[in-house]
Amino acid sequence: MKIRRRDFFPLAGAGLLAGYAGWEGMRSRRNAPAGPSPVVVLKASSYSDDLAQRILQGVRECGLDVRDQKVLLKPNLVEFDPNTCINTDVAVVAAAYEVFKALGAAEVLIGEGPGHRRDTYSIVEMARYREISKFDDLFVDLNRDDVTAVEKFADRNEMYFPNTALRADLVVSLAKMKTHHWAGATLSMKNFFGLVPGSVYGWPKNELHHIGIPESIVELNRIFRRSFAIVDGIVGMEGNGPIQGTPKPVNVLVMGRDLPAVDATCCRIMGIDPAKIEYLRMAADGNLGNVEESHIEQRGEKISEVRTNFALIDSFRGLRLS
């Protein structure tokens, strides 16, 4: 039985009675694209550029059709520090909202469950997200949304997720291009940590660390497979990311439907060997997406033209792409 997320609410009552077995159907359909995965790299010199035009170009290049779909935009908003660039810039979020609305999506929401800080609205305020028109009507605090259990998550019998994320037809990972002191890099796939509700698992979402960071990244991306990635690499973060690193201008947006392919491309741009990033190895081994360069159809800018090596902490020096 295949259950689409949009079928979720009409079936919710039956689902509560029958358990959550239907979700397995969603996960079993996860396979890497048969052919090469298109990944679009577009230059943007600053957040003042016409980002909507670039995102529209990226969406079209990837052949994404969102008409009549419920779209959830998932930015990276783990916490806020005015001295660095932890979060997906508000300009990228606003532009993505504009594009998906213009493309005929039935609903476009913005949702995030920050991993460290309790006061979600304070973070969205500090990150200037509330400058987006009617933001409070569009935003869902995924840490405190109503939840439903999904059966099997790594070695756990079940995992709870926000209903807003489960019922979305498309989750758009609006990630930030950053190094990560545990995972090596945090890009579109790890951004899904914010889909795990703090109200159930706490702040931080320590359950994911106990399961294993790479394992959790892969599992989250199996569950939320109907996804699209837009990585904010206009200004990324190098060094001791994802919180205490240093701003790193790269001046690109990286987009695609195959999230492992997008993340692998971002790694190459950052001067990181994606084959040495454990979650990407697991994603490739699990047939979740394409990671090898030969299986990625690069569109827009060539990697060699935008590559800029990100500073790596000592323990990750070995990740450097030759």
Place this chain on the structure above:
Amino acid sequence: MADSFLGVRLDILRRSQNPDGGWSYYTGKQSWLEPTFYGALVLHGDPAADRAWALIKSWQQPDGSWPPTAGAAISGWGTALCLTLAHIRGEVDGSFLKGLAYLLKTAGTESELWRRALAKIGLIDPGRNLSLKGWPWKEGTSSWVEPTAHTLIALKKAYALLPAPELTERIHSGEALLLDVRCKDGGWNYGSPWTLGEDQRSYPETTALALLGLQGRAEAASSVDLAKSWLRDTPSSMARAWITIALRLHGVAVPDTTSPAKGSGSPDLTVVALEALGAPEGNYRLLKTEKA
């Protein structure tokens, strides 16, 4: 009263109570334990609080713990909130003792014997004292500041009725754990004062919660000044509410920031309840604990 800082918030809470007696985080959603706990504290003595308690009590799980919301088969930190509320309501019965037993048997996994052994022979550097036992958000994970602080409040209240050595031991160990994970700047974040050798900054809301858990401990005094500065500077209405409650319980005069009586600006009902709790005439005293 109706137009006062507290009155506005009481009105919001009364109007937003769900038909089942609980509160959601945001109006129109399902009832959750955390906002229901704070709603019941704010309206303590009101029939609305009785309805909230009746709902919460019905959620207790066979192992004595409470889940974060109805039907979520997760044992965890909300148990401490329920014991605190039960004590405040004078409902110390079999259900309370079962919950207490659950908290006493639960500890963060970092204090497990094998981890302590690895740390002792130098194979891991946890950067903290693994012999200290705190509490996790969810059973089977590590200890963190917030669940430890909440459990200390619950256990200290229980200790006033049941002065058992097991309680004293866990209270002292939990307090020591909080002090052990205090950040270099004098406050607390979620419970990780450093990562990969770099000091981490503290947060206002978790600093306030740690201070609540450390009521009666002289070592907490040095963090009170930081909390006072947070009260002035933080843009977070949730953090301001928590700091106000913590400072009042530490006997610090808190400047009157309760006018105008407009809403908090946050649609989170937990923030509304915390602001009401910390109002000068609010029920913050219900979270007062004595030294064990």
